[in-house]
Amino acid sequence: xxxxxxxxxxxxxxxxxxxxxxxxxxxxxxxxxxxxxxxxxxxxxxxxxxxxxxxxxxxxxxxxxxxxxxxxxxxxxxxxxxxxxxxxxxxxxxxxxxxxxxxxxxxxxxxxxxxxxxxxxxxxxxxxxxxxxxxxxxxxxxxxxxxxxxxxxxxxxxxxxxxxxxxxxxxxxxxxxxxxxxxxxxxxxxxxxxxxxxxxxxxxxxxxxxxxxxxxxxxxxxxxxxxxxxxxxxxxxxxxxxxxxxxxxxxxxxxxxxxxxxxxxxxxxxxxxxxxxxxxxxxxxxxxxxxxxxxxxxxxxxxxxxxxxxxxxxxxxxxxxxxxxxxxxxxxxxxxxxxxxxxxxxxxxxxxxxxxxxxxxxxxxxxxxxxxxxxxxxxxxxxxxxxxxxxxxxxxxxxxxxxxxxxxxxxxxxxxxxxxxxxxxxxxxxxxxxxxxxxxxxxxxxxxxxxxxxxxxxxxxxxxxxxxxxxxxxxxxxxxxxxxxxxxxxxxxxxx
Amino acid sequence: xxxxxxxxxxxxxxxxxxxxxxxxxxxxxxxxxxxxxxxxxxxxxxxxxxxxxxxxxxxxxxxxxxxxxxxxxxxxxxxxxxxxxxxxxxxxxxxxxxxxxxxxxxxxxxxxxxxxxxxxxxxxxxxxxxxxxxxxxxxxxxxxxxxxxxxxxxxxxxxxxxxxxxxxxxxxxxxxxxxxxxxxxxxxxxxxxxxxxxxxxxxxxxxxxxxxxxxxxxxxxxxxxxxxxxxxxxxxxxxxxxxxxxxxxxxxxxxxxxxxxxxxxxxxxxxxxxxxxxxxxxxxxxxxxxxxxxxxxxxxxxxxxxxxxxxxxxxxxxxxx
Numbered sequence: 001x002x003x004x005x006x007x008x009x010x011x012x013x014x015x016x017x018x019x020x021x022x023x024x025x026x027x028x029x030x031x032x033x034x035x036x037x038x039x040x041x042x043x044x045x046x047x048x049x050x051x052x053x054x055x056x057x058x059x060x061x062x063x064x065x066x067x068x069x070x071x072x073x074x075x076x077x078x079x080x081x082x083x084x085x086x087x088x089x090x091x092x093x094x095x096x097x098x099x100x101x102x103x104x105x106x107x108x109x110x111x112x113x114x115x116x117x118x119x120x121x122x123x124x125x126x127x128x129x130x131x132x133x134x135x136x137x138x139x140x141x142x143x144x145x146x147x148x149x150x151x152x153x154x155x156x157x158x159x160x161x162x163x164x165x166x167x168x169x170x171x172x173x174x175x176x177x178x179x180x181x182x183x184x185x186x187x188x189x190x191x192x193x194x195x196x197x198x199x200x201x202x203x204x205x206x207x208x209x210x211x212x213x214x215x216x217x218x219x220x221x222x223x224x225x226x227x228x229x230x231x232x233x234x235x236x237x238x239x240x241x242x243x244x245x246x247x248x249x250x251x252x253x254x255x256x257x258x259x260x261x262x263x264x265x266x267x268x269x270x271x272x273x274x275x276x277x278x279x280x281x282x283x284x285x286x287x288x289x290x291x292x293x294x295x296x297x298x299x300x301x302x303x304x305x306x307x308x309x310x311x312x313x314x315x316x317x318x319x320x321x322x323x324x325x326x327x328x329x330x331x332x333x334x335x336x337x338x339x340x341x342x343x344x345x346x347x348x349x350x351x352x353x354x355x356x357x358x359x360x361x362x363x364x365x366x367x368x369x370x371x372x373x374x375x376x377x378x379x380x381x382x383x384x385x386x387x388x389x390x391x392x393x394x395x396x397x398x399x400x401x402x403x404x405x406x407x408x409x410x411x412x413x414x415x416x417x418x419x420x421x422x423x424x425x426x427x428x429x430x431x432x433x434x435x436x437x438x439x440x441x442x443x444x445x446x447x448x449x450x451x452x453x454x455x456x457x458x459x460x461x462x463x464x465x466x467x468x469x470x471x472x473x474x475x476x477x478x479x480x481x482x483x484x485x486x487x488x489x490x491x492x493x494x495x496x
Numbered sequence: 497x498x499x500x501x502x503x504x505x506x507x508x509x510x511x512x513x514x515x516x517x518x519x520x521x522x523x524x525x526x527x528x529x530x531x532x533x534x535x536x537x538x539x540x541x542x543x544x545x546x547x548x549x550x551x552x553x554x555x556x557x558x559x560x561x562x563x564x565x566x567x568x569x570x571x572x573x574x575x576x577x578x579x580x581x582x583x584x585x586x587x588x589x590x591x592x593x594x595x596x597x598x599x600x601x602x603x604x605x606x607x608x609x610x611x612x613x614x615x616x617x618x619x620x621x622x623x624x625x626x627x628x629x630x631x632x633x634x635x636x637x638x639x640x641x642x643x644x645x646x647x648x649x650x651x652x653x654x655x656x657x658x659x660x661x662x663x664x665x666x667x668x669x670x671x672x673x674x675x676x677x678x679x680x681x682x683x684x685x686x687x688x689x690x691x692x693x694x695x696x697x698x699x700x701x702x703x704x705x706x707x708x709x710x711x712x713x714x715x716x717x718x719x720x721x722x723x724x725x726x727x728x729x730x731x732x733x734x735x736x737x738x739x740x741x742x743x744x745x746x747x748x749x750x751x752x753x754x755x756x757x758x759x760x761x762x763x764x765x766x767x768x769x770x771x772x773x774x775x776x777x778x779x780x781x782x783x784x785x786x787x788x789x790x791x792x793x794x795x796x797x798x799x800x801x802x803x804x805x806x807x808x809x810x811x812x813x814x815x816x817x
Contacts, residue, residue: 341698
C-alpha cells in the first residue's frame with residue numbers, strides 16, 4: 001500500500017453537550033476520491049472542519065505524507081495545500097467573480113503591490129473555461145444564481161495550489177449538466193495526483209465518482225470500503241443503523257374538498273397568470289428548473305413579495321394576502337427554501353424558534369406564557385425527534401437535519417391547513433428525508449393540503465398526487481400521479 | 497449516543513453556571529475597593545446618592561439604546577433629543593404650568609422617536625443615517641428655539657424631580673431603577689421583547705414567521721425617544737432651566753454602556769442586566785476618577801480604553817468557547 005497522502009487517526013472532538021466525533025480514522029491517497037457519507041449530525045462536517053483548520057481536535061493526529069501536522073487556522077491548512085469548498089458560500093457578493101476566485105492571492109506587480117487586474121481576469125477566464133463554467137469573470141457574484149455561485153466556489157478552491165480538496169455536498173444545488181462538468185474536473189484533478197474528500201447525500205454519485213467510501217454514524221466511523229465492493233443498500237444500512245424499506249412512504253388519502261384556489265396570479269417578470277387548485281389530503285408537486293418561478297410562487301402566495309394581480313381563494317373565501325401574517329391567519333404555512341436565511345433565528349433557542357409564529361396566542365396579562373411556550377416546543381420537538389440536550393440550546397448549535405426539524409416543528413405548531421414545502425429535503429440525509437416524507441403523509445391524512453416544490457424528480461414523482469410543471473413563470477403542464485414520468489416532466493419543464 | 501438525548505427528556509437551562517457573566521460584577525467590586533481605599537469619601541451614602549442622581553439620565557437612554565441595538569439598529573438621536581425636550585418642556589411649563597410641560601416633553605420625545613422609527617421601518621435608509629440626521633436637526637432646533645440661551649423661571653414643583661428623594665433614593669435614581677425593572681420584564685417576558693430579539697437575530701425569518709417586523713422595529717425607537725425625553729426632563733429639573741447644550745455626546749456613552757455590558761452590536765442578543773452593569777462601570781469610573789482629581793480629559797481616554805477592552809475580551813471569550 002502506498003504511503004497515504006493524508007492520514008487522520010483517532011480524531012475526537014466534543015462540543016458542549018455533544019460528542020461530535022469519537023476516535024475517527026480517515027486515510028486519503030493521492031489521486032483518490034474518498035466519499036464521506038452519514039446522516040446529518042453524524043460528524044462529517046466537524047471532521048472536515050478539523051481537517052481544514054476551522055476546529056481543533058481534542059485528541060488524535062493528522063499526518064500529511066507521513067509528517068505529523070497541526071492546523072491552528074484555515075490559513076494554515078490552505079498553506080499546506082488543503083482547500084475546502086463549503087456548503088455555505090464564502091463569497092463576497094459585491095466583488096466580481098475573478099476578484100472572488102483570487103481573493104487573498106491576487107497577482108501583483110511591482111513593489112507597491114498593484115493588483116494586475118488584466119492577468120487576474122485572464123486567469124479566471126481560463127480556469128472557468130477549463131471547468132466548463134459559463135460565468136463572466138468580470139460580473140459581480142451578487143448577480144449569480146445559487147448553482148453558479150457553487151461553481152465559482154469550486155473554481156476558487158481549484159485556483160489554489162491544492163494537494164487535497166474537500167468538497168461538502170458540491171452537487172446539492174447543481175443541475176445534471178453542471179454535475180457532469182464538475183465530475184470531469186474532479187477526474188482531471190485525480191490524474192494530477194490530487195486527493196479529494198467528497199461529502200454527498202446522493203448515493204448514486206458514489207459509483208460514478210468515488211473510489212472508496214467511509215460511513216460515519218453518531219460521530220464514529222462505521223466502516224470504510226472500496227466502491228463497487230459494497231452495495232448502496234448496505235451503505236444505507238450502515239448510515240442509519242437499520243433497514244430502510246420504503247423510500248417514499250406514500251399513503252393513499254381520498255382527496256377532500258378544495259382548500260385553495262389560485263387564479264391568474266401575476267408578478268411582472270416572475271409569475272404570469274398562474275392558476276391551480278389544491279384539495280384537502282392532496283400533495284400537489286411543483287416541478288421545474290431552477291429559476292422557473294417556483295420559489296417566487298411560494299413567496300407570492302405567502303404574501304412575502306407583492307403581486308400585481310390574481311385572486312387567492314381559501315376554503316371558498318377570497319382572501320387578500322399582503323404579508324406573511326395575513327397568510328398565516330388565512331391558514332397557510334411556508335417552509336422556506338433556505339432554512340438559515342429564511343427559516344431560523346440561529347442565535348435564539350429552540351423554544352423561541354418553534355413558538356415564534358404562534359406566540360401571540362401564548363400570552364397572559366400581556367406577559368408571555370413561558371411554561372406554555374416550553375410545553376408546546378417540547379411537544380413538537382419530541383414528535384419530530386429533534387436531538388438536543390435541552391430546548392434552550394441555540395439553533396446554531398444543532399446539526400443541519402435537526403435545524404430543518406426545528407423549522408418543521410415551528411410550522412406544525414401553527415396547525416395550518418395549507419402547507420407549502422419549498423425544497424423540503426435539500427441537504428438532509430436519507431433517514432431524515434424519510435422522516436420528512438412520513439410527516440407529509442401524516443399531514444395529508446389529517447386533511448391538510450400540501451404544495452411541494454422540489455428539484456428532485458424522484459421525490460416529486462414519489463410523493464405527489466398531482467404535479468404542476470412550471471416554466472418561465474407559467475404553468476407549463478399538469479400531470480396526474482399515474483401519467484407522470486420523469487421524461488414527461490422534464491419535457492414540459494424544458495419546452496412545450 | 498448516551499450524550500445525545502431527545503428533546504423533552506431533559507429539563508432546565510442546561511448550560512450551567514455562566515462564569516463569563518461574573519466578569520463585570522468582579523470588575524465593579526474591584527473598582528469599588530480601589531476607589532474606596534484611595535478616597536474615603538467614595539463609599540459614603542452622600543457620594544453614592546450623588547452618583548445615582550448624576551447618572552440616571554444616562555441609565556434611561558441606555559435602556560432605550562439596548563432595545564434599538566438588540567433589534568439590529570442604533571439610535572444617535574438621544575443626546576440631542578434630551579436638549580430639545582429640555583428647551584420645549586421649559587417653554588411649555590412657562591406657558592401652561594408644570595404637569596402640561598412634562599407631558600409636552602414626553603410627547604415630543606415620543607414623536608421624534610416615532611419619526612425615526614417610521615423612517616427605519618419603511619425606508620431603506622440605514623438607522624445610523626436616520627438618527628444621525630435627527631441628531632443634527634434636534635440639536636439645531638434646540639438652539640434655534642431657545643436662541644442659544646437657557647430658559648429659566650420654571651415652576652418650583654420641577655425641583656422635586658431633580659433634587660427630591662423617595663426615602664433614601666433620589667427621585668432621578670428611582671425613575672431609572674423603575675425603568676430598568678419594567679423594561680427588563682418587557683424584554684424578557686413580553687411578545688415585544690421576544691420579537692425584538694428575533695428581529696435582530698434574523699429579520700427575514702421573523703417576517704416569514706408572520707411578525708410585522710417594521711412595527712416592532714419602529715417601536716424600539718419610540719421607546720428610545722420616550723426615555724430620552726424622560727432623561728431630558730430630569731436634567732431640566734437638575735439645572736432648573738431649559739438647556740439647549742445638555743446631552744452632548746450622551747448617545748455615545750449610552751452605546752458604550754450597552755456594549756461594555758456585553759450586548760452585541762449588530763443585534764440578536766442582549767439584556768438590560770448587562771446594560772445596568774455597563775452604566776455602573778461608567779458611573780463608578782467617572783465619579784471615582786473625579787474624587788481622585790483625575791482631569792476629565794484623562795477620564796475620556798480611560799473610558800475609551802475600557803470600551804475597547806470590554807468588547808475585545810468578549811470576542812476573545814467567544815473564540816475560546
